[in-house]
Amino acid sequence: MGRQSCCAKQKLRKGLWSPEEDEKLFNHIARYGVGCWSSVPKLAGLQRCGKSCRLRWINYLRPDLKRGMFSQQEEDLILGLHQVLGNRWAQIAAHLPGRTDNEIKNFWNSCLKKKLMKQGIDPNTHKPLSESEVKATNEKNYTDGASLPQSLQMHPHEIAPVSTDNGTVQFAEASKDPMDSKLIYDPFFLLEFQERVNLHGYRSSLMGQCQKTQTIYDHNQFDVKPKIGFSSMPNLTNYDVQGIAETEFSAISASTMSSLIFNELKESSSNNSIVNSSANATLELDKMVEDGGSFSWDAENSFESLFQFNEIKSEENASHWQGQLQALCTDDYISYPLMSVSQDLVGENADTFHPI
DNA sequence: AAGCTCGCCAACCGCCCCGTC
């Protein structure tokens, strides 16, 4: 008999999280930050175990999460890192800002693994499958039709990635000699590649769980602007830098705005000590209440608690908030109107929550 | 339209590590 789970022992709630629970957890962490997870449920008024809260926060509520499809670069990076690290999803996730280990693990299991097998590559060893294995795989008749990474669309023994002087990726023909052939995913190349695409100044203590190194970010080369946002429901649109111009601002949620603002801040203050001071962000909810629905945010600290904006439903407002946040670079304090996270949590049409 | 299948992914489970007492 295995030991009982913490939830079973305490007869706590399990399963999917309700918007109400999300709200409670989010507000609790917004107020007190991430501390002792075991005490979070009690303090936040949740019938959950601490582990469950931690997981919910890390995988879903964290404001710096990126959502949506994995990009080609991310996909290639995961493949390369997996070749080096194996199923160490947490370590792999550390190289992909805004992605969680769970997300990457799911992506691997549901998608990448199959793609590799379809290409005759053993997903565990990243080496070619034997002929019989390939045949067996093909007989499974994978018909997902998803496009493969460019690198995968070629025979593993015929190409090798080459990093060129100008930093672009090219796949050169590799030696036909099996002893000399280079694996399709050169892990070191990919790590180098990641060096180019990582963000700088991305060091809040929360983000630090995913991203601990400061690296060079060259967005002339790769369009990999950070997409950091609080997207708490799957149906929410992500902040897409490329698409932002065409995006209806009316449809942008608070999370979208927060990510927009995050980006704005990072870009406008890469040399600013405010951005780089990644101590504990303090959301002063007391002050927020006093201010009649706006919260103050100690800009001496980090940006990890950038959420809860008043209804931001126009481009005009968007510009306004960008401006407000840019002012953070010079002000010690700034206040923002408050909105319930519920708009993110339950969507515009839901009436479970209302703007505070 | 109803039933079925399948894939995705959020969340749980259980193990391990580490810090504290």
Next chain:
DNA sequence: TGACGGGGCGGTTGGCGAGCT
């Protein structure tokens, strides 16, 4: 030094939605 608790991690499960019959 061992017990204990908390946190982190990887494997697994099961609910749900989309697509198909």
